[in-house]
Amino acid sequence: xxxxxxxxxxxxxxxxxxxxxxxxxxxxxxxxxxxxxxxxxxxxxxxxxxxxxxxxxxxxxxxxxxxxxxxxxxxxxxxxxxxxxxxxxxxxxxxxxxxxxxxxxxxxxxxxxxxxxxxxxxxxxxxxxxxxxxxxxxxxxxxxxxxxxxxxxxxxxxxxxxxxxxxxxxxxxxxxxxxxxxxxxxxxxxxxxxxxxxxxxxxxxxxxxxxxxxxxxxxxxxxxxxxxxxxxxxxxxxxxxxxxxxxxxxxxxxxxxxxxxxxxxxxxxxxxxxxxxxxxxxxxxxxxxxxx
Amino acid sequence: xxxxxxxxxxxxxxxxxxxxxxxxxxxxxxxxxxxxxxxxxxxxxxxxxxxxxxxxxxxxxxxxxxxxxxxxxxxxxxxxxxxxxxxxxxxxxxxxxxxxxxxxxxxxxxxxxxxxxxxxxxxxxxxxxxxxxxxxxxxxxxxxxxxxxxxxxxxxxxxxxxxxxxxxxxxxxxxxxxxxxxxxxxxxxxxxxxxxxxxxxxxxxxxxxxxxxxxxxxxxxxxxxxxxxxxxxxxxxxxxxxxxxxxxxxxxxxxxxxxxxxxxxxxxxxxxxxxxxxxxxxxxxxxxxxxx
Numbered sequence: 001x002x003x004x005x006x007x008x009x010x011x012x013x014x015x016x017x018x019x020x021x022x023x024x025x026x027x028x029x030x031x032x033x034x035x036x037x038x039x040x041x042x043x044x045x046x047x048x049x050x051x052x053x054x055x056x057x058x059x060x061x062x063x064x065x066x067x068x069x070x071x072x073x074x075x076x077x078x079x080x081x082x083x084x085x086x087x088x089x090x091x092x093x094x095x096x097x098x099x100x101x102x103x104x105x106x107x108x109x110x111x112x113x114x115x116x117x118x119x120x121x122x123x124x125x126x127x128x129x130x131x132x133x134x135x136x137x138x139x140x141x142x143x144x145x146x147x148x149x150x151x152x153x154x155x156x157x158x159x160x161x162x163x164x165x166x167x168x169x170x171x172x173x174x175x176x177x178x179x180x181x182x183x184x185x186x187x188x189x190x191x192x193x194x195x196x197x198x199x200x201x202x203x204x205x206x207x208x209x210x211x212x213x214x215x216x217x218x219x220x221x222x223x224x225x226x227x228x229x230x231x232x233x234x235x236x237x238x239x240x241x242x243x244x245x246x247x248x249x250x251x252x253x254x255x256x257x258x259x260x261x262x263x264x265x266x267x268x269x270x271x272x273x274x275x276x277x278x279x280x281x282x283x284x285x286x287x288x289x290x291x292x
Numbered sequence: 293x294x295x296x297x298x299x300x301x302x303x304x305x306x307x308x309x310x311x312x313x314x315x316x317x318x319x320x321x322x323x324x325x326x327x328x329x330x331x332x333x334x335x336x337x338x339x340x341x342x343x344x345x346x347x348x349x350x351x352x353x354x355x356x357x358x359x360x361x362x363x364x365x366x367x368x369x370x371x372x373x374x375x376x377x378x379x380x381x382x383x384x385x386x387x388x389x390x391x392x393x394x395x396x397x398x399x400x401x402x403x404x405x406x407x408x409x410x411x412x413x414x415x416x417x418x419x420x421x422x423x424x425x426x427x428x429x430x431x432x433x434x435x436x437x438x439x440x441x442x443x444x445x446x447x448x449x450x451x452x453x454x455x456x457x458x459x460x461x462x463x464x465x466x467x468x469x470x471x472x473x474x475x476x477x478x479x480x481x482x483x484x485x486x487x488x489x490x491x492x493x494x495x496x497x498x499x500x501x502x503x504x505x506x507x508x509x510x511x512x513x514x515x516x517x518x519x520x521x522x523x524x525x526x527x528x529x530x531x532x533x534x535x536x537x538x539x540x541x542x543x544x545x546x547x548x549x550x551x552x553x554x555x556x557x558x559x560x561x562x563x564x565x566x567x568x569x570x571x572x573x574x575x576x577x578x579x580x581x582x583x584x
Contacts, residue, residue, distance in 0.1 A: 103420065124416035127461050128395065155486040163468055169419050176455055176480055185491065187479040188468055194447040199477065 001256055002149075004228075004263045009148050010141075010271035017278050018056040029285035030059040031089040031115065031277075032081045036074070036100075037067035042093045049091070052274045058281055061087065071100045075108050082110040088288055089115035089281040112287060115280035118166070126173045132287065134280050139171035141272025142207060142228055143181070149261055151205065151226050153184035159203035161249070162210040163190045167230055171207055196220070208249035218254040227255060227262040230269050293548055294441075296520075296555045301440050302433075302563035309570050310348040321577035322351040323381040323407060323569075324373045328366070328392075329359035334385045341383070344566050350573055353379065363392045367400050374402040380580055381407030381573040404579060407572035410458070418465045424579065426572050431463035433564025434499060434520055435473070441553055443497065443518050445476035451495035453508070453541070455482045459501040459522055467497075488512070500541035510546040519547060519554040522561050 021028060031053055035046045046062065053060040065077060074096075081090050090113045096102050106118035114122050117136035125133025135143075146153065158175045162168040168188060175184040189199055190210070200206055200220040208216050209230035221227060231249030248265030256262050263269055313320060323345055327338045338354065345352040357369060366388075373382050382405045388394050398410035406414050409428035417425025427435075438445065450467045454460040460480060467476040481491055482502075492498055492512040500508050501522035513519060523541030540557030548554050555561055 103422075120416035120420060120422070121412050122416070123419050124412035124414070127415050127419070127465075128412060128457060130395075130412070155484045157491075163470070165420060169465070169468075172480075173419075173461070176461075176482075178455070178482075178484075183482075183484040185479065185481050185485040187477065188464075189477050190468075190470075190475075192447045192470075192475040193477040199449075 001259050002261045004145055004149050004261050004268060006141075006145060006263060006268040006271040009145055010275040012148070013144070013272075013275040013279065014052060014056055017275075017282055020282065021057040024285075027086070028057050028059050029088050029281050030061060030086055031091060031281045032061045032063060032087050033091050033093065034063045034065065034077070034081075035093045036065050036069055036096055039095065042095070046093050049274055049277060052278060053281075056278060058278060067097055069097075069100075071104070074100060074105060078105070078108045082108075082113060087113065088285040089113055089277075091116050091277065113284055115277055115284055117170070117280065123165070123170065126170055126177075129177050129179065134283070135174065135276075136166055136170055137273040137276040137280070138167050138230065138269065139174055140276040140280075141269055142167075142171050142230065143174050144276065145228065145263065145269065145272055146205070146226070147181050149226075151261065153182050153205065154180075156184050156204035157187065157202055158184040158205045158207065159187045159189060159200050161189050161200065161206065161208045161216070162230075163188055164209060167209040168207075171209070175205075210249055212249055213247045214249070214251040216250040216255060218251070218258060221255050221258050223258045224260050225258070227259050228269065229263050229265050232265060232270060293551050294553045296437055296441050296553050296560060298433075298437060298555060298560040298563040301437055302567040304440070305436070305564075305567040305571065306344060306348055309567075309574055312574065313349040316577075319378070320349055320351050321380050321573050322353060322378055323383060323573045324353045324355060324379050325383050325385065326355045326357065326366075326369065326373075327385045328357050328361055328388055331387065334387070338385050341566055341569060344570060345573075348570060350570060359389055361389075361392075363396070366392060366397060370397070370400045374400075374405060379405065380577040381405055381569075383408050383569065405576055407569055407576055409462070409572065415457070415462065418462055418469075421469050421471065426575070427466065427568075428458055428462055429565040429568040429572070430459050430522065430561065431466055432568040432572075433561055434459075434463050434522065435466050436568065437520065437555065437561065437564055438497070438518070439473050441518075443553065445474050445497065448476050448496035449479065449494055450476040450497045450499065451479045451481060451492050452499045452501065453481050453488075453492065454501035454503070454522075455480050456501060460499075463499055463501070502541055504541055505539045506541070506543040508542040508547060510543070510550060513547050513550050515550045516552050517550070519551050520561065521555050521557050524557060524562060
């Protein structure tokens with residue numbers, strides 16, 4: 001069994017981006033990070049994104065509207081960023097307050113600055129295999145992890161557990177694309193799937209993204225499979241100082257011995273998302289420069 | 293074995309739409325049908341669409357640019373239709389001349405008038421399960437055929453053969469949606485799939501959309517399955533006056549006896565596309581009226 005080391009792979013990508021950005025003349029790529037309110041997880045995520053941006057030479061502009069901002073005020077703020085030629089990428093940190101319709105906000109971000117890949121057009125472009133689009137960071141990170149671990153999906157059976165808009169569906173569409181590294185047969189399972197273990201046991205590559213702690217057990221995995229664990233779940237653990245531990249959607253201790261390769265949690269898919277965000281920002285910068 | 297009669301089901305939908313349109317006060321829904329050049333199949337398809345429109349009380353405006361129209365001239369024509377408040381739906385008949393980039397033309401059609409469902413946004417909206425979008429006519433027709441034949445996809449295994457943008461991918465995303473009638477486990481197979489029969493034999497519902505005559509044989513189908521044959525292939529047949537016969541992607545004679553239900557070719561999925569186009573046009577009219 002080989003551990004797929006997300007920290008190591010993400011670190012390599014970050015280093016590549018840093019080297020690439022160092023060669024750029026003039027203005028550096030710029031990402032606007034919009035965080036509404038003070039949700040502790042959001043504070044920590046945005047801080048991490050800001051820190052990585054600084055590290056590689058991407059300018060970040062952190063914008064902190066108050067929790068009481070209205071949807072139309074947030075739209076106006078996004079419109080300004082869309083129109084600002086000094087801003088290449090825009091990320092609106094989820095979750096937003098319940099008074100604001102999140103999908104509408106994601107759609108408001110101009111498609112060519114949508115480095116989070118949540119705009120409807122960028123989702124459609126994955127299906128169209130249109131390389132000018134932006135792929136959401138988690139599915140992009142999964143595909144990159146596989147590629148850099150030497151897993152060619154061609155003709156292999158990828159089973160995706162979970163049909164969410166931000167992971168399951170886009171990663172399924174990516175694995176299905178008619179291009180090098182992809183070209184997989186893809187099955188998507190979810191809460192309504194019957195006889196789930198019989199299906200997941202067929203997976204050459206199993207991608208678990210359902211958000212249920214240790215849901216995938218050894219009887220659900222074919223020996224020799226590659227397992228990508230997207231889940232990050234908090235499980236109560238009184239032996240820890242903070243009272244919990246993080247666990248994935250896969251019961252690592254029993255599944256890992258069966259696998260050819262597996263991602264740990266934490267340290268697997270997680271670290272890839274910020275790397276992919278930075279890669280999208282550099283891409284947005286380059287596409288913008290090409291059209292200027 | 294029960295034959296799924298596409299002509300009958302499409303006829304019922306057409307009748308329902310006719311009754312619905314008769315109750316509309318004022319201006320009737322209007323579809324613009326744009327056909328470039330004189331490709332015989334296109335001439336026949338557009339004629340059929342025009343005829344059905346007349347039949348149910350949809351106004352049709354047929355626009356016939358010459359084969360030599362440039363892409364920018366076609367864009368300008370579409371822009372005019374997009375801006376015209378008397379036009380609810382726009383269909384640009386495929387195929388277009390090779391000098392014109394088809395996907396770019398489909399994207400030019402305003403999303404809210406895109407009754408053919410080929411705009412990138414409308415594709416993304418299928419993934420987002422956003423009901424304000426338009427679903428392309430063939431996948432929409434397949435789902436409607438299943439619904440009206442009493443096939444509930446919930447928890448069943450749908451295997452889609454073919455990953456095209458106009459059939460395979462959208463129908464897979466539709467079957468996957470978290471709503472009544474859908475909620476299927478979905479597998480998508482294609483030219484790079486290995487051990488295909490072992491996968492198709494798992495299908496409770498098999499949707500064949502690969503464009504290869506009689507590709508699906510009895511050994512690939514589970515007894516009791518529902519089979520939807522999307523293929524329309526011309527096979528040389530010297531016994532026929534026109535020298536060919538139409539056949540689907542399924543070897544009907546050997547597969548049909550195994551099935552719970554199956555669509556014939558012709559007379560299965562084919563007749564549904566025009567019915568779905570008309571339904572989309574009425575939907576565009578209603579959404580437009582609601583926003584006026």
